[in-house]
Amino acid sequence: MAVLAAGCSFGPTEPESGPSSPGAASPSGSGSPSPASDAPPDKGSVDVVRTVATGLKSPWGLAPLPDGNLLVASRDEGEIVQVDGDSGKVSEAGSVPGVDAEGEGGLLGLALSPDYATDHLVYAYFTTASDNRVASMRYDPGKPAGERLSAPSTIFKGIPKGFTHNGGRIAFGPDKMLYVGTGETGDKGLAQDKESLGGKILRMTPEGEPAKGNPGQDSVVWSYGHRNVQGLAWDEDRRLWASEFGQDTWDELNHIVKDGNYGWPDVEGEGKGDGDGDFRDPVEQWHTADASPSGIAVAEGSVWMAGLRGERLWRIPLSGAKPSAEPQAFLKGEYGRLRTVVSAGGDTLWLVTNETDGRGSPEKGDDRILEVRVR
Numbered sequence: 001m002a003v004l005a006a007g008c009s010f011g012p013t014e015p016e017s018g019p020s021s022p023g024a025a026s027p028s029g030s031g032s033p034s035p036a037s038d039a040p041p042d043k044g045s046v047d048v049v050r051t052v053a054t055g056l057k058s059p060w061g062l063a064p065l066p067d068g069n070l071l072v073a074s075r076d077e078g079e080i081v082q083v084d085g086d087s088g089k090v091s092e093a094g095s096v097p098g099v100d101a102e103g104e105g106g107l108l109g110l111a112l113s114p115d116y117a118t119d120h121l122v123y124a125y126f127t128t129a130s131d132n133r134v135a136s137m138r139y140d141p142g143k144p145a146g147e148r149l150s151a152p153s154t155i156f157k158g159i160p161k162g163f164t165h166n167g168g169r170i171a172f173g174p175d176k177m178l179y180v181g182t183g184e185t186g187d188k189g190l191a192q193d194k195e196s197l198g199g200k201i202l203r204m205t206p207e208g209e210p211a212k213g214n215p216g217q218d219s220v221v222w223s224y225g226h227r228n229v230q231g232l233a234w235d236e237d238r239r240l241w242a243s244e245f246g247q248d249t250w251d252e253l254n255h256i257v258k259d260g261n262y263g264w265p266d267v268e269g270e271g272k273g274d275g276d277g278d279f280r281d282p283v284e285q286w287h288t289a290d291a292s293p294s295g296i297a298v299a300e301g302s303v304w305m306a307g308l309r310g311e312r313l314w315r316i317p318l319s320g321a322k323p324s325a326e327p328q329a330f331l332k333g334e335y336g337r338l339r340t341v342v343s344a345g346g347d348t349l350w351l352v353t354n355e356t357d358g359r360g361s362p363e364k365g366d367d368r369i370l371e372v373r374v375r
Helices: 188-192
Strands: 046-053 059-064 070-074 079-082 090-094 109-114 122-126 132-137 152-159 168-171 177-181 201-204 223-226 229-234 240-245 250-256 285-287 294-297 302-305 313-319 329-332 339-343 346-353 369-374
Touching: 059 122, 059 339, 059 346, 070 109, 070 285, 079 109, 109 177, 122 152, 122 329, 152 201, 168 229, 177 229, 201 229, 223 302, 294 346, 302 346, 313 339
Parallel strands: 059 109, 109 168, 229 294, 294 339
Antiparallel strands: 046 369, 059 070, 070 079, 079 090, 109 122, 122 132, 132 152, 168 177, 177 201, 201 223, 229 240, 240 250, 250 285, 294 302, 302 313, 313 329, 339 346, 346 369
16 A cells, blocks of 8 residues: 655645545545445554664654665754664764754654655754744765754744644645644634634645645645644545644544644534534544554554554554544553654554653663554
């Protein structure tokens, strides 16, 4: 199964601008579900193949490089490190100036340019003293450790920042546009305000301009009514999925459509709205103690969702835009808090733990990157 997940993707180039584009369902949520026979097995499996790297400091975003190595962002250190995909050796790629790591902010999501083979650009989402923003940096692995990143070039700024709920996940979609998950910074009213960038999924060109086909011609807002978007990934039919922190009751996995309103702060979890169709329900929900979701990836016909407080990896098998069976939990409590999961192609995932972010209980070797085989 072809997979598009957070990081870089090299899929089709036509924009997700309307119902005629695969995976670009209309705001009503109508789509073309895959036949039930294409659904994965109801029950899956997870096998931790190896520990790739240890000793990482507050890891957050991960971007696989074409040569098999990995770039990992350190939220609190404001640094990007390179991890050798074979030996696990960690070396500093470079630091990102201006990072303010207070609270849940810092150096967060990473993504490679869809044209990385020619432009060698790495994109990063990070918190500064005044806002959250996205910048691009040229990466040169041939330079000495600590000098491999160029100075950042800001492509988009002005995303609200807070002590909490800064969002932070970025990913290039199959349309080669950059999608950015933001949080409402604890100011609930921002989520329903289309003039605000908080509590949204944004869609922009690689240069940071509003993408053609967005709901508002001069706006980067793609969907709204979000509390704190943490994971972005596409399935083989170009549907966009997003994980989201709830408040006290329900965490969510959402199927994202153009101009969709996902209900926060009016409603948390299923049963949104008063029957007038204003809000979109999540496709799955969890009590916050069981999930507190972060990154997601799609592999082998399922969404795989990393849980922080839940300390487990969730499998949500799909049939079109709906789950085909009940979610399954794996690795419960075995590796602690799980922050990021990224497709490594086929049945393999990279899974990043997050015990050193100030909310975990780090043990010797934390934090880690695991290579995981799934079904």
